[in-house]
Amino acid sequence: MGRFKHFIAALFGGLALILLVHAQDQSDFISIDCGLQANWSYTEPSTSINYISDAAFIDTGVSKKISSEFEGDFQQPTWTLRSFPEGIRNCYSINVTQGQKYLIRATFLYGNYDGQNLLPQFDLHLGPNMWDTVKIENNVSYVVLMELIHVPSLNYLQVCLVNTGLGTPFISAIEFRPLNNRAYVTSVGSLALFARYDLGSVNNKSYRYKDDVYDRTWAAKHYNKWKSLSTSLTIDSEMYNPYWVPSVVMSTAATPINESGPLEFYLPPEANSKYYVYMHFAELVKLKANQSRSFNITLNGELWYDGTVVPSYLFTNTLFSPSALTGGNYVFSIFKTENSTLPPIINAIEIYTVKHFPQSETDKQDGMLFVTQVKLLMRVHHRNLTTLVGYYYEGANMGLIYEYMANGDLEAHLSGENTNILSWEARLQIAMDAAQGLEYLHHGCKPPIIHRDVKSTNILLNEKFRAKLADFGLSKTFPTDDTHLSTVVAGTPGYLDPE
Template sequence: MMGMLLQFLYVLFGVLISVVLVQAQDQSGYTEKTTSIFYISDAKFIDAGVSKSISPAEKSTHLQQLAYVRSFPSGERNCYRINVTSGTKYLIRATFFYGNYDGLNQPPQFDLHLGPNLWDTVSFPNASLSEISEIIYTPSLDYIHPCLVNKGQGAPFISTIELRTLKNASYVTASAESLAYYRRYDLGSITNLVYRYNYDVYDRIWVPHGFNQWTQLSSTLNHDIFQNDYKLPEVVMSTAATPINASAPFQFYWDPDNVNEKFYIYMHFNEVKILAENETRTFNIFMNGKLFYGPLTPGYLTKNIIYSTSALTGATRYLFSLAKTGTSTLPPIMNAMEIYKVIDFAQSETEQDDVDAITNIKNAYGVDRNWQGDPCGPVAYIWEGLNCSYDNTPRITSLNLSSSGLTGQILSFISELTMLQYLDLSNNSLSGSVPDFLTQLQSLKVLNLAKNNLTGPVPGGLVERSKQGSLSLSLDQNPNLCESDPCIQQTNNKQPDGDQQKNKSNIVILGCLQ
């Protein structure tokens, strides 16, 4: 419970949220010494998988949060449920370090889903290195389901899941697309170091990147740089790259895997020098020969960000060129850049009321099935015993819990599945009465309650719909149940002697007075 409380507090105050796989059992949190990030166990966020330690040789040379993995040797899809604030923008990072945890020296390949949608395919070109999947995502519900999907190429595993809240005004896209990390560069680096938290309050990972036609400019800033919603680290923004040839443009490019891929670019600028009165630095930004933005004059101690207002797509190469204007005395500069690839999350998540209802049913009855992640999607991993409609937002339309070892009464949570058309609770050990709330399920066409221990009258609304033919109602082998009200028990004490032994098991007769 402590882990959950910690997470909620971090969400509320916008502090770093980190969930780490420490061990399969509950463990207290710890602070990573090199980053000062506080990590907690994942045990409260998933009820599947096994905790495994990486090899001792690997453990001695890697950060503490990579020392353990959670492995999923069974089940096609295994999912976390992490509570978030709907409508808030998050940076979500999943890290995978194999570390030969299984002694096989053969890293697996598997899919990573977010809810019902494919996020990434995880593979390991170099087993000695960690793989990272990172996304900027705004959840529409108050939880997320990161899922690992077995594709028959080894057991999926994960090392850490980390969430950070971002400013909603940052990483603006045309239609609230989800953005997968593609590149993030510290262009002016003079240390060749990777920077993350606590240099970066959002724990973005900044990788140094140079080019043989660039040189670096730097400044020891005596004042804080004016911040914008992106809050880039000062150690990154206090250096910049510029062409060695002051008359040449500043150029960079990338080649997509296919022309249909969509990208957003975010370019960060800050003048790192105090310019003399006769110096100016103004330039235009071109993409593939066409003006992208300009003219731009970076401000001193002021962070400027230039980004694509709509997704870039349809090109085999994206060539950016920063060229100084005719009146500029200095060449262009750039401090940092980020490139993200659009992920099309086409599959909508199941209606939250339905998810809450079916989750409560699962927990209350202790349903022993691999019910994890989104109940309705993707279709290949729909929960066993469910059917759904997919017109707009997926809705649960069928629930089959026949022969599932259910005990107790029929749960009121079922009434919250308001689009239910088919309900089969037969061949269990359910007791108590048939509840009136079942009559509220206006779309219900089939109700099977046979072979249970239900008692008392059946609600008249169900009986009436059955007589009208709008509801298929099955109630057989509930010996103490009747279809009319009031129900009384009658005892037959005056049977002929010859019939008494024959009807011994039927002495108690349930009757209904009309």
């Protein structure tokens, strides 16, 4: 029996070591230094993280360097940047693992790279969705960090800079760090970092990789009503704990100066914000037989965690919100139980806000199909079809460019919105023009094209009120030998044109 226990202990210890070694390997990191010369790479001295140029991920923008006076104050990934003086929306396209949870970090240091001393403001998007607004505030050496925990639904993601007319967008670095999929579970949405604190720190240092295997940044935080506890021993994570908070962070803890009082902290009242809170605990003191430490956690006076918390000696325990906290004022209180001889502690805390990304990324196959269909349509020419003169395909945005039709669409004339009154002769001619356009699509094209959304708003009129069919965005080609008819719905849902 004794040998079996030793075998089980060794087995679990070996598994923990394998998991940790795998997590420490940065081979799955994506570390992009924006603006770095093409094909260049380097190892950042303070973190030992390998960075590569962004040239393979984007073909727009210009490379710039921050003013040399700031280089000594910041790490190398912020020395260069890519700015986007042209175009409203510029996107990086980055290959990722579909379904893998990532920490995504975007870094911005203006550093007066353009010599203008003008602090820009612009939007940051993840694919088609708004991530956040980047505001360079206070001074030219102000660093903005945007961090997100997100699970991509496709095998690539786009990080986009959007010009909002308040300055030229730019970006210094983009980083992707794979996380354990069991960590940071939410009922809905992605998570944007609000705060991540090393509580009870005794040196005011911040920590990231290699101390943190996931390369999270932990900032020291102090409150005047708290004091610090610390240990020189290693703090391990429980086998079931996927958060892997660094030992150097967990080796300090905050406890109230008034040992009979609570630890308290607040969340700001943001009407539209939803919060997830993750608290990390570890006992740092080898308790004597007559000592005990247990405490409860309340939120606005109500139990936040259903049960008494008893931290494990030199092991990390993590407690988190089962669901998002929505709006209002939040006061967390951690106070010792009646039977506890020692005050409460907390070692670290993470707070995130929920980010909803309702629009899905465009699949690469959809994009390829779009381009193929457009090239086919550009070869279609008929007097009763609007001429497709071009298209744009920028990241998640796709569009068709047709010839200009002076008298707009038929719907405006039939509904009375336009002052021009169509005679019955003109109406008959328009119907014949539309029919001839459809006839050409069905029988004059090889392969045949089915429009699939014929309605009055898709019949356009030129300066002579001759009609041309438009909006081929929903058109579909069919092989001439196709014996099967698709029943997939397309066009305007629930619509049958009364005209």
